[in-house]
Amino acid sequence: MAGLVQGKIALVTGGGSGIGRATSLALAKEGAKVAVSDIVVAGGEETVRMITAAGGEATFIKADVAKAAEVEALINKVVATYGRLDCAFNNAGIEGVMTSTTECSEENFDRTLAVNLKGVWLCLKHEIPQMLKQGGGAIVNTASVAGLVGFQGLAAYVASKHGVNGLTKTAALEYAKQGIRVNAVCPCVIHTPMLDRLFSSQPGAGETIAALEPVGRLGKPEEIAAAVVWLCSDAASFVTGLPMAVDGGLIAQ
Numbered sequence: 001m002a003g004l005v006q007g008k009i010a011l012v013t014g015g016g017s018g019i020g021r022a023t024s025l026a027l028a029k030e031g032a033k034v035a036v037s038d039i040v041v042a043g044g045e046e047t048v049r050m051i052t053a054a055g056g057e058a059t060f061i062k063a064d065v066a067k068a069a070e071v072e073a074l075i076n077k078v079v080a081t082y083g084r085l086d087c088a089f090n091n092a093g094i095e096g097v098m099t100s101t102t103e104c105s106e107e108n109f110d111r112t113l114a115v116n117l118k119g120v121w122l123c124l125k126h127e128i129p130q131m132l133k134q135g136g137g138a139i140v141n142t143a144s145v146a147g148l149v150g151f152q153g154l155a156a157y158v159a160s161k162h163g164v165n166g167l168t169k170t171a172a173l174e175y176a177k178q179g180i181r182v183n184a185v186c187p188c189v190i191h192t193p194m195l196d197r198l199f200s201s202q203p204g205a206g207e208t209i210a211a212l213e214p215v216g217r218l219g220k221p222e223e224i225a226a227a228v229v230w231l232c233s234d235a236a237s238f239v240t241g242l243p244m245a246v247d248g249g250l251i252a253q
C-alpha cells in the first residue's frame with residue numbers, strides 16, 4: 001500500500017535527535033526520501049543509518065540553520081541530490097537558558113532567536129523559491145505551545161516560538177494561491193534529549209509537568225511525527241496557516 005508521502009522528497013532540520021529523528025523515520029516509513037540535516041554530524045548520520053536499516057532512503061547534510069549561507073547550501077544540496085523538494089520540516093531548535101524577562105542575557109536572547117526564529121525564516125526563504133518552481137509543496141515549522149501562550153521564566157524561548165507562528169501564518173497567506181501550504185506544530189512537553197537537559201538539574205520536574213497534562217503523561221516524539229507527516233501529506237490539502245497544538249489537551253485548559 002502506498003504511504004502517506006509516497007515518492008515525495010522531504011527535508012528535516014534538527015533531524016539528528018528527538019522530534020526531528022522520529023519525524024525523519026516516520027516520513028521515510030510513509031514513503032518519502034529524506035534529507036536529514038543537523039548541526040551535529042553524529043546524530044544526523046545515526047538517523048540516516050536507522051532509516052536505511054529499516055529499508056528507507058535518506059542522506060545526511062550538515063547545516064547550522066542560524067547561518068544564511070549554510071541554509072542556502074543545504075537547500076541547493078537537497079535539490080542537487082533528489083531533483084526537488086516537496087516537504088520541509090523546519091524543526092531545529094534550542095531551549096536556551098531558562099530565565100525571566102529581566103534576567104535573560106543579551107547573548108541568550110540573541111542565540112535563542114537566531115536558531116529558533118531566524119533559522120525557520122532562513123529555511124522558508126530558500127525552500128519557498130524551489131517549491132514555487134515546482135508548482136507547490138508543504139512546509140511544517142516546529143513552534144511550541146510556548147508559541148501560543150506565555151510561560152514564566154522562558155522569555156527568549158517563548159518570544160522565538162510566537163515568532164515562528166507569526167512567520168507560519170504570514171508565509172501561508174503569501175503563497176496559498178501558488179500551492180504551497182505552511183503550517184506549524186505546537187508540541188507541549190515531549191520526552192526528548194532537550195527535555196532531559198532542561199530537567200537534569202531538577203529531579204521530578206518531568207513528573208510534575210506530566211501531572212499538569214490533561215492526559216496525565218508527557219508526549220512522545222512519535223506523536224509529533226504523526227502530525228507532521230499528516231500535515232506534509234496530500235490528506236491535509238485544505239490545511240494552511242495552522243499552528244496545530246499537539247499537546248495532550250494542555251492549552252485547552
Ligand SMILES: NC(=O)c1ccc[n+]([C@@H]2O[C@H](COP(=O)([O-])OP(=O)(O)OC[C@H]3O[C@@H](n4cnc5c(N)ncnc54)[C@H](O)[C@@H]3O)[C@@H](O)[C@H]2O)c1
Nearest residue numbers: 014016017018019039064065092093144187189190192194
Ligand atoms: N521536547 C519538547 O518538549 C518540545 C516542546 C515544544 C517544542 N519543541 C521544539 O521541537 C524541536 C525539536 O526539539 P527536541 O525536543 O527534539 O530537541 P533535541 O535537542 O532532541 O533536538 C534538536 C535538534 O536540533 C539540532 N540543532 C540545534 N541547533 C541547531 C542549529 N543551529 N542548526 C541545526 N540543527 C540544530 C540539535 O543538534 C538536535 O539534533 C525544537 O524546535 C524545540 O524547540 C520541543
